Amino acid sequence: MPEFLRVPAAGPGVARARRTRRPGTTRMQELRTLIADAIVCGQLAPGMPLEEVEIARRHGVSRTPVREAIRALAAAGLVETRAHRSAIVARPSSERLRGMFDVLAELEALCAGQAALHMDLAERQELQALHVALAELVQRGDPRRYHEMNERFHGLIYSGSHNPYLAELTLATRTRLSPFSQMQFRALGRLHLSHAEHDRVVAAILSRDQAAAAAEMRAHIAAVETTFERYVESA
Amino acid sequence: MPEFLRVPAAGPGVARARRTRRPGTTRMQELRTLIADAIVCGQLAPGMPLEEVEIARRHGVSRTPVREAIRALAAAGLVETRAHRSAIVARPSSERLRGMFDVLAELEALCAGQAALHMDLAERQELQALHVALAELVQRGDPRRYHEMNERFHGLIYSGSHNPYLAELTLATRTRLSPFSQMQFRALGRLHLSHAEHDRVVAAILSRDQAAAAAEMRAHIAAVETTFERYVESA
DNA sequence: CGTGGACAAATTGTATGCAATCGTGCATGC
DNA sequence: GCATGCACGATTGCATACAATTTGTCCACG
Numbered sequence: 001m002p003e004f005l006r007v008p009a010a011g012p013g014v015a016r017a018r019r020t021r022r023p024g025t026t027r028m029q030e031l032r033t034l035i036a037d038a039i040v041c042g043q044l045a046p047g048m049p050l051e052e053v054e055i056a057r058r059h060g061v062s063r064t065p066v067r068e069a070i071r072a073l074a075a076a077g078l079v080e081t082r083a084h085r086s087a088i089v090a091r092p093s094s095e096r097l098r099g100m101f102d103v104l105a106e107l108e109a110l111c112a113g114q115a116a117l118h119m120d121l122a123e124r125q126e127l128q129a130l131h132v133a134l135a136e137l138v139q140r141g142d143p144r145r146y147h148e149m150n151e152r153f154h155g156l157i158y159s160g161s162h163n164p165y166l167a168e169l170t171l172a173t174r175t176r177l178s179p180f181s182q183m184q185f186r187a188l189g190r191l192h193l194s195h196a197e198h199d200r201v202v203a204a205i206l207s208r209d210q211a212a213a214a215a216e217m218r219a220h221i222a223a224v225e226t227t228f229e230r231y232v233e234s235a
Numbered sequence: 236m237p238e239f240l241r242v243p244a245a246g247p248g249v250a251r252a253r254r255t256r257r258p259g260t261t262r263m264q265e266l267r268t269l270i271a272d273a274i275v276c277g278q279l280a281p282g283m284p285l286e287e288v289e290i291a292r293r294h295g296v297s298r299t300p301v302r303e304a305i306r307a308l309a310a311a312g313l314v315e316t317r318a319h320r321s322a323i324v325a326r327p328s329s330e331r332l333r334g335m336f337d338v339l340a341e342l343e344a345l346c347a348g349q350a351a352l353h354m355d356l357a358e359r360q361e362l363q364a365l366h367v368a369l370a371e372l373v374q375r376g377d378p379r380r381y382h383e384m385n386e387r388f389h390g391l392i393y394s395g396s397h398n399p400y401l402a403e404l405t406l407a408t409r410t411r412l413s414p415f416s417q418m419q420f421r422a423l424g425r426l427h428l429s430h431a432e433h434d435r436v437v438a439a440i441l442s443r444d445q446a447a448a449a450a451e452m453r454a455h456i457a458a459v460e461t462t463f464e465r466y467v468e469s470a
Numbered sequence: 471c472g473t474g475g476a477c478a479a480a481t482t483g484t485a486t487g488c489a490a491t492c493g494t495g496c497a498t499g500c
Numbered sequence: 501g502c503a504t505g506c507a508c509g510a511t512t513g514c515a516t517a518c519a520a521t522t523t524g525t526c527c528a529c530g
Binding site for chain 2: 512513514515516520521522523
């Protein structure tokens with residue numbers, strides 16, 4: 001029984017009368033982002049069941065939007081569904097995780113290489129600015145905000161590829177791996193290394209060196225994967 | 236109003252009492268594959284609306300499974316949905332199509348390279364056998380069966396990468412492009428060229444030459460894209 | 471004659487009730 | 501003691517009714 005996903009001010013009874021939601025958004029969309037965030041943040045651990053009636057009751061909605069949200073997350077690979085069985089938070093095997101990391105490395109390398117070719121001036125300036133901001137967070141030793149800014153850093157490179165489909169695919173893969181790769185920033189030593197790797201990526205992109213940008217990004221993701229593997233072994 | 240997707244023996248009234256479906260499968264799954272096939276085969280043209288009540292009536296089911304099937308296809312990128320608006324068969328812009336082809340080329344190249352490294356003996360033999368079978372279809376000038384076998388050929392390379400996630404991603408991308416890339420086999424001249432490109436790919440994989448396999452596959456997909464672009468221009 | 475707003479129709483979004491299906495546990499026979 | 505069949509409980513799968521929202525249209529007004 002997931003103790004998470006609780007609506008902030010749920011009364012003792014059924015939490016009816018959901019607060020106003022922004023126009024143009026459906027309950028399904030709200031639930032989808034809510035559950036997705038809970039999964040990628042690690043609040044919902046892999047293997048944990050997502051029962052429709054349970055979630056519906058917690059949020060004061062019917063099963064229908066909950067059901068659709070779960071199906072959407074299943075299509076995105078964040079949860080696994082079996083017929084007539086509760087959906088569970090996705091729990092890929094270590095072999096599959098390794099394969100996903102390998103693909104992420106290639107996709108990110110592609111993005112970086114394309115970004116080196118196609119980023120315009122404004123994008124290059126923004127990339128540099130974000131890189132500087134990340135340097136400060138390394139100095140301050142703020143893993144939480146570093147992780148947040150790090151996502152934006154990579155996202156900027158995705159969109160800098162000027163290939164929306166590539167950007168979507170890469171972001172989706174990163175998201176699916178997010179529940180497993182974010183614990184690495186607990187180790188502060190990783191922050192310095194991560195930023196040093198970023199530095200080489202940024203330099204290559206700003207030099208318009210496609211091959212170098214791809215290679216440096218591939219090495220960066222490989223380092224992230226190695227850190228994760230070590231973490232798993234030690235656990 | 237989609238005149239397709241008609242259930243074979245639908246009476247004039249509401250087609251109730253759906254024929255028995257294989258145990259372990261849901262109505263939603265049946266509808267999903269049915270609609271997906273109609274889209275990739277080109278029976279449902281891009282931009283065509285998919286109204287829930289219409290499809291539900293045609294197949295003698297309620298809106299619920301139809302709705303879920305459509306959402307699943309939307310997640311797979313085959314249809315587009317807007318709030319309170321009929322879903323339509325996906326109609327990507329030419330720029331987006333180009334970006335998707337570029338990504339497909341890279342993903343297929345990755346698969347081919349990994350297949351060169353990781354395919355076992357049985358897989359290599361099957362690849363060679365399929366390649367020979369394709370040669371015969373080229374001689375016979377049978378574009379329809381060539382297309383079918385061609386799908387199996389590429390699928391074999393996907394699974395030969397021994398990276399299921401990579402295989403899934405590549406197949407999904409190929410499927411999304413399928414409605415736009417299959418018309419190329421109308422031109423019989425393309426069959427010979429396609430098979431010649433395959434030949435170089437197979438040779439590289441069997442030689443365990445990762446770089447060559449990737450390069451040849453990239454060139455093959457690029458040729459497919461060029462053919463498509465030419466076709467679009469002429470239309 | 472053009473423009474703004476309100477209204478109506480069509481379609482999806484959501485709620486609820488019932489049916490189907492899968493797993494589990496127990497009783498039963500070997 | 502172990503395998504097998506059966507019945508029960510829990511959960512999803514599906515059907516139907518109702519609500520919400522968007523869009524197009526029509527009319528009033530500038």
